[in-house]
Amino acid sequence: MPDVPWAPAASPGQLLRLLLDGVPRTRAELANQTGLTRAAVRTRLDALQGAGFLTDGVITVATGGRPAGRLAFNAGARTVLAADVGASHATVAVTDLAGGLLASRRLALDVATGPERVLGALARTWREMVSEAGLSAVSLAGVGIGLPGPVEHSTGRPNNPPIMPTWNGFDVPGHLRAEFGVPVLVDNEVNLMALGEHAHSFPGTDHMIVVKVATGIGSGFISNGVLHRGAAGAAGDLGHIRVPDGDDADCGCGNSGCLEAVASGSAVAARLRAKGVDAHTSADVVALVRAGNVEAGQAIRQAGRTIGEVLAACVSMVNPSLIVVGGDLAAAGEMLLAGVREAVYRRSLPLATENLRIVPSRTGEVAGVLGAAAMVIHHVLSPAVVDQQLG
Amino acid sequence: MPDVPWAPAASPGQLLRLLLDGVPRTRAELANQTGLTRAAVRTRLDALQGAGFLTDGVITVATGGRPAGRLAFNAGARTVLAADVGASHATVAVTDLAGGLLASRRLALDVATGPERVLGALARTWREMVSEAGLSAVSLAGVGIGLPGPVEHSTGRPNNPPIMPTWNGFDVPGHLRAEFGVPVLVDNEVNLMALGEHAHSFPGTDHMIVVKVATGIGSGFISNGVLHRGAAGAAGDLGHIRVPDGDDADCGCGNSGCLEAVASGSAVAARLRAKGVDAHTSADVVALVRAGNVEAGQAIRQAGRTIGEVLAACVSMVNPSLIVVGGDLAAAGEMLLAGVREAVYRRSLPLATENLRIVPSRTGEVAGVLGAAAMVIHHVLSPAVVDQQLG
CATH class of the missing domain: 3.30.420.40 (ATPase, nucleotide binding domain)
Incomplete structure (x- = not known):
């Protein structure tokens, strides 16, 4: 039998998913595409707009028709903190929800000094960058980190990493969630490099x-x-x-x-x-x-x-x-x-x-950090997570 | 950006997909799960029942509650014709929509005699088996075939198959669709063996x-x-x-x-x-x-x-x-x-x-033919195909 993942039909998160292609749509178009009533579409869009996920797009006038307001996904609604950690340096970035780089920086560090020191340095750097870029007022969506060793992705814990033994089993997500209060996702840097090349190039x-x-x-x-x-x-x-x-x-x-x-x-x-x-x-x-x-x-x-x-x-x-x-x-x-x-x-x-x-x-040195951001964006914009957030 | 496949929310096909897990549900449960109104659920379920996809399941009475009729997926609504063709023999089968074997037979043939003769022998065998099993009144959902060589899955045409050169580029789906009038899917036998092991064991x-x-x-x-x-x-x-x-x-x-x-x-x-x-x-x-x-x-x-x-x-x-x-x-x-x-x-x-x-x-000699059936079932029960059929 085919797999049957269950998802609530046409929830706010699923409406948002439709809009992630970047194409602005009228309320009527969204009602047609989903089979929902216009009233149901309006309720869901109001929730998404209340959370800042939508912008009022261009008002277009079809020939002979009435003007229709179009809604579009607002990639600037949240920021994402991303880092690609290597043995002796890290690439640290802040992106929007479309994976666009808002700020990036290269940081010297020694991964062998252990998780507390390295994650502390990342956190300080992210805070500085957010502040310098004037993004302090924008809500944070999540944190994504690539590490130079095997990581159990489901828990975010390094699994016997040869070049960073003191990280073995360390609860990277727990440590950073305590500081930032948002989802934290971790994977090994080469997986994230692949995600970054795929997403961007x-x-x-x-x-x-x-x-x-x-x-x-x-x-x-x-x-x-x-x-x-x-x-x-x-x-x-x-x-x-x-x-x-x-x-x-x-x-x-x-x-x-x-x-x-x-x-x-x-x-x-x-x-x-x-x-x-x-x-x-x-x-x-x-x-x-x-x-x-x-x-x-x-x-x-x-x-x-x-x-x-x-x-x-x-x-x-x-x-x-x-x-x-x-x-x-x-x-x-x-x-x-x-x-x-x-x-x-x-x-x-x-x-x-x-x-x-x-x-x-083609994506070069930022492939890993862009992949870390893409991993977070994929998670936080999934319908289930959006719906949970909207309550 | 994450991929954004678009699907109409809570169409009849998607309601059916919910029910493919085999769990019978009341109309009220389906309304809750989908967010559709009860009236909308009823319309969609009527369409699915009209096509035979649902059976009236057990009527249960919750303590102190009213009796509620539960609907369940009817795997016997359609039959699937499947074959796993080897160099010198084929396993030929008829299954239901849950992939259960209704009849199977082993057939001697020489794949090198070319597509018309081999496909003709398969078609005769399927017709005999359907008739002998008393399934002539059940609608046919589709045909699935595994071949011993590379196949371009999207077109169903063999691609330079070494042991069956006369099949190269032959339109296998077109040939059988003309005879049976249903979707025909083709892949190489080893892929289907994997599908069969996965689906059944x-x-x-x-x-x-x-x-x-x-x-x-x-x-x-x-x-x-x-x-x-x-x-x-x-x-x-x-x-x-x-x-x-x-x-x-x-x-x-x-x-x-x-x-x-x-x-x-x-x-x-x-x-x-x-x-x-x-x-x-x-x-x-x-x-x-x-x-x-x-x-x-x-x-x-x-x-x-x-x-x-x-x-x-x-x-x-x-x-x-x-x-x-x-x-x-x-x-x-x-x-x-x-x-x-x-x-x-x-x-x-x-x-x-x-x-x-x-x-x-663990699935043994029937892995390939069960995989051929699983491939067809996955296709014909996908929401888009079900909706098109009902529409």
Whole structure:
């Protein structure tokens, strides 16, 4: 039997959902679309307007007709606080309900100092930004955070995160809800990077993989237009897939031959050091490639091929129409992408690749923080949450 | 911005959707749940009853209250014709709207004789079965077919299917719609096997992979409770993923080292022949294993390990909570499964496997045909299609 999620028909929240496409509508049009009486539509719209979710849109006059007031979604009704936390820095932002950036800032921090200090720094920064942007009078809708490790999305608690052990099991939502009194959603940064690319640069793409190549390697996967988190929130973990014909480089996970141990920024730098080239980070590798260093160029192209071998398996499994490659090491540009394309197109069946594009990140450094905002917006504008709020 | 699919609120089709959970409800309960007036509920229910979709359920008397007539979904209102077509045989069935088997039959046929002959044989068989089961008076809802090759699901046309080249691009839905006058949906058999396992044996499992190990190797993938077909309908194609450390066996696809070239029923039989054991098909291999042939047992366990190596990559990518292993070669039982489990648990991270079960098919040989019926039922009971039919 098909799944049967139950939803109250034509509640205020569902009327608002209709209007999220941005098209202004008259009360009569909304009555027609929903099958509700005009009186019922009026009551629901009044509730939405009372909460600030609607603006009186343009008054248009159809030829020969009467003027009709149109109502439109008011994306400025609430603000969203978002942050994309990395190992040594965070991107912090304030957005509106359409995901538009109202303010953003890059903050140096050390995630290993633990959740209280890091979340405290985020909270101070958000408060400053809201104040400086003159947004103190606008109600807050919610808070969204991306963290550099596995997160149990349903509870918002980090799950044995390797680079931030003191965060394990910490109640991130509880901590921030006590301070801000709004919903707080948490996910890992690569899932949010995928959400951000999808929401802002590829909204019509139903099946896509967003790969982040940096100190580690991970991905986020959009299936049927929705983020696929998997049973334990661990989906997209490309970094520990075994590389075909890989060298047996030891990996921090306890296995050997993992993609991350062979083709991450750290692995490429280590390989270059072994050849006497001075490189320690993704940034060093990228700088060498840009300066024309031949060995760095070859190493990064080979890393691209290796990543492509693993992506080829993912392409066979999930048949995306788009792969987006981002992360520090992707700043090396075409060298990495060329290697990825070479391996994916060599190892995949024609049906799976005839309409497959492999492109660099289009949303760039703000993909993660925009994804954090998109996650919150999706939640707070869902009909059930809107209806609950309107009481 | 979140996707905004538009649906008319509380149409007859949406009322019916509420009732698909099988729970009988009074008119008053339905009015409460939908926010519609009782008069509006009555109009819509009359339309659904007129079409036969509802039965008058039990009349219950609450303590001290008035008796209230409850309405329930009538799964017997329509029949569904379903078929799971293999290379040399088909499973043909008639079901009700809950996916319950009313009749089923196994039919010998040669798919290579082309679409007109095969579809003609299916149509004759369905007509006989409907007549013999005394179902001629029940309206037909739709027809669902699984085919052993890639199918463009949106058009129902096979897309360069290797073992049935004469079917390429054939308008299967058009051909059968001309005969039966109802919606005809087509997909590849492995997707439908996954739908069938999900619908009938694991309805609460949101993320699962169903692997078929037979002459070839393929899989179907359920993401967020829905079949993930991918951008070109090619998702789940495990058979052509490159095996890590694989031998370089040539594959029919033009590459080498593909899973199918190493671990399918045909590949295992070929390996046994090279050792002087007389085996040509999956069935031969299974018979040898059951007879205690040591070489066959070792070969099938090794095939399981190799399949597990590839599944480990899929587990990292999609983090399912369940892998179901079916197909001819799975009839060898625990030998194959033990190999699969060994490799998956060795190569995957703890977070991805702590709640992962790897089990044999529970729905068995009828998984595909039940999946074909489930695909049709999901379509014909969707609110939009019900409303169109009543309108």
